[in-house]
Amino acid sequence: MTLFYQFHFYVFGLFAVASALLFVTRRSPIAAALWLVNVMISLAALYVMMGAHFVGAVQVIIYAGAIMVVFLFVVMLLNLGHADAIADVRGKGWRLGAGAVGLALLALLLVAVRQRMPAVTVDARPVNAVAPLAESLYRDYVLAFEAASLVLLAAIVAAVVLAKRSART
């Protein structure tokens, strides 16, 4: 792993963490959603650096593109008014509790990932990274792939049923 690569890994990782912190502290849902898009694009860069080119591309297209656009669409559809007018953050007790839970969880996770990881090397040159993934997806995990299509179908039907304005009201 070259120093150049290592440096950019840190840059994008810290960028993701900083964007996530800005995301949870924004009051306006639009600003929060845009910072979350920032997190997702930084994560896509990390995926590409870790050799998962296809997952990085899908992250940009599906997550940062499709899912967050749906979020923004709903935020604008609901038209919640000015952000400061809404008391959005919970009270002091909740915040202290959340901070305690967050610190405990962070300590737990860091202890869990602190153990010596074996050094892995990623080939920085462009390789054909999609074909092995497709082979694995369509051969070993084909049942999960088909089940995912059923999940999507069920989600479409559920969304239409839930969001449809009922005739009675």
Place this chain on the structure above:
Amino acid sequence: MLSEALFFSAVLFTIGVIGVLTRRNALIVFMSVELMMNAVNLSLVALSMLHGLGGQVFVVLVMTVAAAEAVVGLAIIIAVFRHFRSVDVQNINLLRG
């Protein structure tokens, strides 16, 4: 690279948990859940460098489920908004005992 990725994943997951616990806007709570899912995806991709491509396949499936979850969740939020005229999660206490 692997341990750094797992570190970033842990930090992002924690930020997502804090977002879920401290915010009252249902949309932002929902986005925090998406952030937690992204953190898990990051650790899956990182560990797939070590254990083969199964992790990346799983990430693709997680993204599928996340899309489905986002659609259904946003539909529920729209229904809640029609009922209460707000998306404050403190309104949603119908099932409280």
